[in-house]
Each structure stands twice: as structure tokens, then as C-alpha cells.
Amino acid sequence: MEPATRGLKQSASERRLMSAIRKRGGGCWLRPRGALLVTVALALSAVLAACDREANPTPDEPEVTVLAPTPSATAVPATFTPEPTAPPPTPTQVAQPVEDPPPFPTPDIDLTDYTVYSETLLEAYAEEAALLPDAPHYFIQVRLLPGEVPSLEGVQRVRVTNQEETRLNELYFRLYPNLPAYEGAAEVSRALVDGKVATVGYLFDGTAVFIPLEGGLAPGAATDVTLWFRATLPTQVNAGTAGAGLYGFVGGVYDLAGFYPTLAVYDHRGWDLDAGASFGDSLFSDTGFYQVELTVPEALAVVASGSTLAQEPNDDGTTVWRIAAGPVRSFYAAVTDRWEAISEEVDGITVNSYYPVGGLASAQTALSYTTGSLGVFNRIFGHYPYRELDVVPLPTTAFGMEHAGLLGLAASFYTEAGGGFGIATPHEVAHQWFFNLIGNDQPDEPWLDESLANYAVYLYYEAVDWPQMQTAVLENVFRYRYDAARNLGIDRPVSGAVVGFDQSNYINIIYSKGPLFLHAMRERIGDEAFFAALLDYVQSFRYGIAYAGDLLDVFRGHSSTPIDDLIAFWIYGE
Ligand SMILES: [Zn+2]
Numbered sequence: 001m002e003p004a005t006r007g008l009k010q011s012a013s014e015r016r017l018m019s020a021i022r023k024r025g026g027g028c029w030l031r032p033r034g035a036l037l038v039t040v041a042l043a044l045s046a047v048l049a050a051c052d053r054e055a056n057p058t059p060d061e062p063e064v065t066v067l068a069p070t071p072s073a074t075a076v077p078a079t080f081t082p083e084p085t086a087p088p089p090t091p092t093q094v095a096q097p098v099e100d101p102p103p104f105p106t107p108d109i110d111l112t113d114y115t116v117y118s119e120t121l122l123e124a125y126a127e128e129a130a131l132l133p134d135a136p137h138y139f140i141q142v143r144l145l146p147g148e149v150p151s152l153e154g155v156q157r158v159r160v161t162n163q164e165e166t167r168l169n170e171l172y173f174r175l176y177p178n179l180p181a182y183e184g185a186a187e188v189s190r191a192l193v194d195g196k197v198a199t200v201g202y203l204f205d206g207t208a209v210f211i212p213l214e215g216g217l218a219p220g221a222a223t224d225v226t227l228w229f230r231a232t233l234p235t236q237v238n239a240g241t242a243g244a245g246l247y248g249f250v251g252g253v254y255d256l257a258g259f260y261p262t263l264a265v266y267d268h269r270g271w272d273l274d275a276g277a278s279f280g281d282s283l284f285s286d287t288g289f290y291q292v293e294l295t296v297p298e299a300l301a302v303v304a305s306g307s308t309l310a311q312e313p314n315d316d317g318t319t320v321w322r323i324a325a326g327p328v329r330s331f332y333a334a335v336t337d338r339w340e341a342i343s344e345e346v347d348g349i350t351v352n353s354y355y356p357v358g359g360l361a362s363a364q365t366a367l368s369y370t371t372g373s374l375g376v377f378n379r380i381f382g383h384y385p386y387r388e389l390d391v392v393p394l395p396t397t398a399f400g401m402e403h404a405g406l407l408g409l410a411a412s413f414y415t416e417a418g419g420g421f422g423i424a425t426p427h428e429v430a431h432q433w434f435f436n437l438i439g440n441d442q443p444d445e446p447w448l449d450e451s452l453a454n455y456a457v458y459l460y461y462e463a464v465d466w467p468q469m470q471t472a473v474l475e476n477v478f479r480y481r482y483d484a485a486r487n488l489g490i491d492r493p494v495s496g497a498v499v500g501f502d503q504s505n506y507i508n509i510i511y512s513k514g515p516l517f518l519h520a521m522r523e524r525i526g527d528e529a530f531f532a533a534l535l536d537y538v539q540s541f542r543y544g545i546a547y548a549g550d551l552l553d554v555f556r557g558h559s560s561t562p563i564d565d566l567i568a569f570w571i572y573g574e
Pocket of ligand 1: 427431449450453
């Protein structure tokens with residue numbers, strides 16, 4: 001079948017875009033704001049504050065010896081490894097078990113029932129849900145409360161299965177709204193573990209909570225955790241922060257990422273509780289299943305990860321939206337009364353392109369790039385397994401933002417002539433593979449999803465036989481910016497955590513040098529091995545988490561020629 005975008009000619013707006021890229025040297029979707037000094041100052045003050053707290057505990061700090069997570073011989077949480085940016089967990093606030101009646105009753109739900117997710121997956125993939133019985137299973141009842149300080153109030157039950165080989169003595173949940181980059185606030189007011197009231201301890205300025213497990217959780221065993229939570233939304237988006245396009249109420253759109261307590265990842269280094277940087281992406285989570293009942297004022301509509309199963313009106317002027325999403329990386333919802341939508345089907349997947357008043361032409365452009373790149377990536381990376389993919393305009397200062405089953409593009413694209421759809425759309429579509437299907441530690445290894453997603457833009461233009469754009473992406477987006485980094489003396493290895501970059505070289509290295517590494521790999525091992533490796537990588541780590549070493553090992557496995565010199569040069573700078 002011919003790709004949907006075959007025959008799509010470079011429009012006047014695209015020519016303007018490419019000319020702008022040539023002049024500016026990049027169509028980046030995270031605009032550098034020259035916040036180097038601020039970033040360094042913040043990082044330094046965070047480290048100093050942490051050191052100070054450790055060295056001079058204040059009398060105000062509660063005694064928490066009993067509740068402090070104790071590393072066992074077999075499981076050492078990552079955060080116990082001394083690192084300048086990750087002080088040992090010191091609970092700063094400990095809530096005692098609360099015996100008051102909960103604000104909402106404990107949801108009555110069968111958390112072992114996975115059948116509902118077959119309604120969100122394409123028929124050919126409907127059985128994949130049952131292959132992941134140990135993935136966390138969330139049931140979230142949450143109410144959106146508009147107002148001067150908009151907020152969300154809710155309760156979630158999570159079935160957590162210990163997928164590790166070691167006993168877990170406590171569980172950690174992330175409260176993303178408390179990350180500086182999200183600029184919001186969140187709290188857990190009450191917890192039950194298997195129906196019994198449990199203690200909640202806060203860590204790292206409330207960005208994580210821990211729930212001690214009486215007797216621990218053996219490998220393979222499951223527990224049922226209920227958390228009552230509340231989160232407030234910022235009402236402005238600060239340029240250049242990771243929160244832009246993630247979380248807040250701006251321009252009439254409630255942008256709801258990471259609003260619920262998200263089970264932290266436990267990996268080879270233990271619990272991962274990184275607070276991330278003020279830029280780049282912060283989310284790191286296991287694939288999970290989500291059944292969500294989101295109650296909003298009846299005038300508002302919800303566009304979310306997964307599929308909406310029902311809308312039920314209440315007597316109080318609100319509507320409950322019943323949504324199922326899974327298996328997905330996380331749950332996201334946008335809520336607004338300002339959008340209309342157009343739709344198109346590609347490879348059995350319904351793509352919905354939402355737009356504000358006056359944005360129909362832009363929505364058609366976004367739809368065309370989305371269906372086109374989805375069709376191409378289905379063939380290169382393996383089929384997108386879900387029934388639906390949504391494209392929404394988000395009030396972000398970045399060019400786009402990836403969510404599970406949904407991509408956000410800058411709302412400004414829909415009002416400015418030209419927009420930046422040509423680069424941002426295929427990039428965000430590729431994140432459905434390199435972020436959603438295959439998770440990675442975004443704060444620690446940002447290149448793993450971003451460099452692949454950006455190289456995918458080149459692959460898209462190659463596949464639809466649009467050589468001018470293909471050359472423009474390779475030369476102007478990748479090479480020009482990498483050369484600029486070298487000329488400015490800010491070149492560095494691709495590998496490394498976001499906190500080790502600053503906004504002056506993050507884009508040049510992660511979005512340009514990283515893709516050039518992949519291009520060099522392709523030239524070294526040949527097209528056949530390269531594309532076989534990409535497919536193998538997606539199939540091997542589908543619904544899981546991959547680390548840089550995993551991708552590099554897949555390339556090694558498919559190459560008949562040595563590649564370690566390439567890896568050393570581009571990735572590790574050796
Ligand atoms: Zn990206």
C-alpha cells in the first residue's frame with residue numbers, strides 16, 4: 001500500500017519552515033532559553049541544600065527511624081548510592097495513619113479483570129493485555145474542580161505485583177506535580193494496603209511517597225493499594241520547563257499528565273526516584289493498565305490515552321468519562337470546551353485531530369503528517385497495537401509533547417502561518433514506540449527515546465520519498481546543529497543524564513548528535529541489519545523498559561562488523 005502522504009508536496013508553509021530552519025539552524029521542539037546560569041544555580045543550591053540538611057538536621061525534622069526505608073542485603077535502592085544530585089531518602093514529612101472516613105469510598109472493582117482493555121487494542125493485538133498480568137493495574141476515580149486554583153481530587157486503587165526477584169519492603173509512588181518542572185502540587189492524604197490503613201511518608205520535597213508493607217511483598221506476590229490524593233494545577237506555563245505541555249490549566253485546556261500517584265520503577269539500581277531537571281522529560285514508569293473515571297463539568301470534553309468507553313451525566317451538572325487505557329506507559333487526559341475534531345483511519349487505527357476555532361486547516365496538516373508517519377512507522381518499527389491515536393494542540397512552549405496514545409503539538413502551530421508540523425509530528429508519532437511501547441529512564445538516558453524519535457523523522461521523509469525534506473533534516477536539523485556544538489566548544493558525549501546537560505547543548509547533542517550516531521550505525525552495518533535491529537529492539541522490549549546497553553547490544557547482535565568504536569566515539573566520547 002502506498003503511504004498516505006505519498007504525493008504530499010512541500011507546501012509554501014513547509015518551504016517557509018525549512019527556510020526558517022536553515023536560518024535558525026534548527027526546528028527544535030524545546031527552545032533553549034539561555035537558562036544556563038539559573039539551572040546551574042538551582043542545581044548547586046539543591047545539592048548544597050541537601051548536603052546542609054544531611055550535615056545539620058534541624059530540630060523541626062520529625063523522628064523517622066522506624067519508617068525510613070531500610071536497604072536490605074539483596075535490594076539497595078538506587079537513591080542510597082551517594083550521588084551529588086540524589087541525596088539519600090530522608091523523609092521530610094510523615095503522615096500518621098489516618099482513621100477518619102475517607103473523602104471517597106474505596107472503589108469497588110475487580111483489579112484482576114483485563115478484558116476491558118481488549119476494547120482499546122486492535123483485534124490482532126487484543127490478547128496482548130492478558131500477557132502482562134503482573135503490570136500495575138490502576139483504577140482511578142477523579143474529579144476535576146475548576147476555579148481560581150484548579151485542582152483534582154480522587155482515589156485510586158492499584159494492584160501491584162512484585163515483578164522483581166527480591167522482596168519489596170515498601171512501595172514508592174511518584175507525585176509528579178511536586179517536581180519543580182511541573183510547577184503544581186500534589187498530596188496523598190490516606191492509604192490502605194490490602195484494606196488496612198497504612199502510613200504514608202514523603203520524600204524529596206514530596207516528589208515521592210513511600211508506603212511500608214507489613215511483612216514485605218514476596219517476588220510474584222500482589223498487593224492492593226488504595227491512595228486518596230489531591231493535586232493542584234498551575235495556571236501558567238513557564239517557557240523551557242519540562243512542565244510545558246504536561247500539566248496545568250492554560251488557554252482553556254486542562255493538561256493532565258502525571259496527576260495521580262505513579263508507581264515508581266524498581267530496576268537494577270533499586271527504586272528510581274530522580275527528580276529530573278527543569279527541562280527535558282521527567283516521566284519514568286512501568287507499562288500499566290488504567291481504568292479511569294474522570295468527572296468534569298458537563299460543558300467540558302475529555303481527550304485521553306486509550307479509549308473512552310462511556311460518558312454518564314450526573315445530577316449535579318457534571319459528566320463521568322469512563323476511559324480504559326492499557327497496556328500503556330502512563331495515563332494522560334486533556335479537558336477543554338474549545339476543540340472540534342476531524343478523523344481518518346490508517347491501518348485500522350482511528351486518528352483524531354483536534355483543533356481550536358479557526359484551526360481546521362492546521363488540523364488537516366497535523367492529521368496528514370500523523371497518518372503518514374503512523375503508516376510508515378507501522379512498517380519500520382512493527383504495528384502500533386491500539387485502536388486510537390489522538391493529536392491535540394497543547395499550550396506548550398515546546399514544539400510537541402508525547403503522551404501514551406496521544407501527541408500534543410504546540411497550540412501556536414494552529415494559529416501561526418506555517419507552523420512546525422513537518423518535524424514535530426513525525427517526531428511525536430515515533431514516541432509512541434520510543435517512550436510508550438518501550439519505556440526508558442528519561443531523566444538518566446534521554447537520548448534513548450529522543451534520538452530515535454528524531455532519527456525517525458528522517459526515516460519518514462525517506463519512506464515517503466520526499467528527498468528535499470530528507471536532506472534538510474539530515475543537513476540542517478542534525479549536522480548543522482552538531483557542527484554548531486563543536487564550533488561553540490559545547491560538544492559532549494550523547495550518553496548522560498539530563499541534569500548533566502544545560503539548555504545550550506541539550507538539543508544539539510540529544511536531538512542532533514544522537515540521530516547522527518544512528519545514521520553512522522546504519523552506514524556501518526548496512527540497511528538490512530539496521531532495520532532488522534530496530535524491529536528486533538521494539539519486539540524484544542515492547543511494553544517493557546530498555547536501557548542504552550540494550551539497544552547497543554541489539555545493534556551488536558545484528559552487525560557482522562565491529563561497531564564498538566562507533567559507540568565509543570558518539571555515545572560515550574571515549
Ligand atoms: Zn521528543
